[in-house]
Amino acid sequence: MREKFENYRTLFIAVGSSLLVLLLAGLLLFNTNKREKEPEEWLNASSEPDTVEISDSSETPKTVMYVDVKGAIHSPGIYTIDSDMRVWDVLVLAGGMTDQADEKQINLSQKVQDQMVIYVPTIGEEGVFSVPDLTAGQEEKDPEKTGKINLNTATEQELMTLSGIGQKKAQEIISYREESGGFTSVEELTNISGFGEKTVEKIRDSVYVS
Structure with a gap:
């Protein structure tokens, strides 16, 4: 009887050892496959941010310009602006127009230009002082007229x-x-009353006609 019990015990140990060996072999094989897949998944994941960075770097930088805001505005002064801004955007930067401002005389949708002067007139005041409306840029390219005032288009201001x-x-x-x-x-x-030759001579170099 004792000999039979020893035989069963030996068989049980042998079977248990075999199962343990198979389990360890399965775990080893699973870990090996997992390690082989991880580098590929890591490469795929790390490639996505590179695509986003390339897309962002292709954006065209905006041109920085300066305009001078005057008149019936809460915070007049010189402002730094972007090339795609409109007159309305600049007036918002300057704190908005006062209650006395006559916004009907201003083209709020006009695109701004570098060194532009935006003058906001009060109600009852005539004219808006801003960059002249040039045709095909011809006057702007003429060095003899740069900085001069056109008597036929100049505003009162x-x-x-x-x-x-x-x-x-x-x-x-x-x-x-x-x-x-x-x-x-x-x-x-x-020909205008009060304009003598001396008066005309003083402003001759500052004006022109076209």
Whole structure:
């Protein structure tokens, strides 16, 4: 009887050892397959951020410009702007218009230009001082006219920047050109009452006609 029990015990140990060997072999095979797949999955995952970075670097940088905001505005001054901004965007940066502002005289949708002056007039005030409306950029490219004021298109505020020209004389210049159909020469200013040769000589180098 004792000999039979020993035989069963030996058989049980042998079977248990075989099962343990098979289990260890299965775990080893599973870990080997997992390690082989992990590098491929890691490479696929790490490649996604590279694609995003390449896409971001292709964006075109915006051109930085400067404009001068004046008139009926809460915070007048010089502002740094982007090339795709409009007059409305700049006025928002400047704190918005005051209650006395006449927004009907302003083209709020106009695209801004570098070194542009945006003047917000008050109610009852005539004219808006801003970058001239150039045709095909011809006047802007003429070095002899750069920085000068066109007597046929200048606003009241622009004319008042000239030496010896106050509000009254600026209004007389505008009235004359409207009645006569425009200036044909700078010397034609002498046709206006109060404009002598000395007055014309003072502003000759600052104005032109076209």
